[in-house]
Amino acid sequence: MHLALLGTGRMGTAIAQRLLEAGHDVTVWNRTRSKTAAAAAAGAVVAESPGAAVAGAEVVLVSLADDAAVLATVDEALAEALSPGSVLVDASTVGPTTSREEQRRLGPDRFLAAPVLGAPEAVRGRAATLLLGGPEQARLQLAALWEDLAGAHVVCGEDPALATTMKLVANYLLLGSLAVCAEAVATAQAAGVAPKVLEGFLRSSPLVAPGLQNRLDLLLGQDHRGWFAPALGAKDVRLFEQLAANAALRLPVAPAVAAAYQATAEGADPASGAEEDVAAVVEVPRGNRPLRTH
Numbered sequence: 001m002h003l004a005l006l007g008t009g010r011m012g013t014a015i016a017q018r019l020l021e022a023g024h025d026v027t028v029w030n031r032t033r034s035k036t037a038a039a040a041a042a043g044a045v046v047a048e049s050p051g052a053a054v055a056g057a058e059v060v061l062v063s064l065a066d067d068a069a070v071l072a073t074v075d076e077a078l079a080e081a082l083s084p085g086s087v088l089v090d091a092s093t094v095g096p097t098t099s100r101e102e103q104r105r106l107g108p109d110r111f112l113a114a115p116v117l118g119a120p121e122a123v124r125g126r127a128a129t130l131l132l133g134g135p136e137q138a139r140l141q142l143a144a145l146w147e148d149l150a151g152a153h154v155v156c157g158e159d160p161a162l163a164t165t166m167k168l169v170a171n172y173l174l175l176g177s178l179a180v181c182a183e184a185v186a187t188a189q190a191a192g193v194a195p196k197v198l199e200g201f202l203r204s205s206p207l208v209a210p211g212l213q214n215r216l217d218l219l220l221g222q223d224h225r226g227w228f229a230p231a232l233g234a235k236d237v238r239l240f241e242q243l244a245a246n247a248a249l250r251l252p253v254a255p256a257v258a259a260a261y262q263a264t265a266e267g268a269d270p271a272s273g274a275e276e277d278v279a280a281v282v283e284v285p286r287g288n289r290p291l292r293t294h
Contacts, residue, residue, distance in 0.1 A: 008038070
């Protein structure tokens with residue numbers, strides 16, 4: 001299958017590598033061309049523009065950082081450049097209003113939301129899960145692609161916004177739990193609990209969710225390098241807050257979680273901040289990332 005991929009950050013690059021390994025022809029585009037190097041090394045063709053990338057593609061995948069980047073890329077010009085019968089699949093983590101706007105721009109039958117649950121390494125190993133939202137006919141048409149890309153998928157409904165809603169719910173569960181775990185770790189360390197005792201307890205306790213286990217090393221130590229940038233974590237919590245506000249819900253915890261990740265992002269060392277993971281939120285209770293005062 002001839003595929004185009006717009007966006008080659010950590011997740012986009014992993015998607016490109018997975019699809020190339022599955023035998024697809026992949027053309028990629030990224031605003032910063034140097035970030036296409038890993039995908040190109042794996043066999044992808046690099047295009048100079050989004051329009052050039054999607055020309056002739058049967059499926060276009062999008063993996064961009066935020067709503068603004070998605071809406072600036074998936075515009076009317078791109079819709080006109082798509083090949084007849086092609087479908088655009090957005091794997092980005094965005095708000096539901098963005099998903100609905102993409103569908104409006106592209107047409108009701110040409111857009112699917114497919115945000116990813118799992119790290120880039122899980123994508124490369126075909127161990128991630130896709131949350132699928134959009135018209136059934138288009139979704140079934142791409143059944144083979146879902147199998148090639150992920151180990152499992154969850155059908156969220158025919159409204160693509162339902163898939164992006166579920167991704168925000170999932171990310172909030174992760175980020176909120178991680179922030180609480182970070183406070184527990186920092187407090188136990190400051191109180192003098194022996195490192196081996198603390199680590200053994202956290203790794204064996206049912207109170208620590210399985211989804212946090214792969215970040216315990218990052219919480220317990222000083223090296224927080226990873227793949228999920230704190231600024232993106234803060235963005236996802238803010239999107240979750242907006243989702244709740246739209247339903248007239250009041251969330252007492254979410255603002256504190258968002259503030260913690262914002263402080264984590266803003267206080268990063270410029271030399272290493274681009275490589276930091278959301279697990280660096282442990283530096284907030286340690287006093288190394290000051291929270292904003294209002």
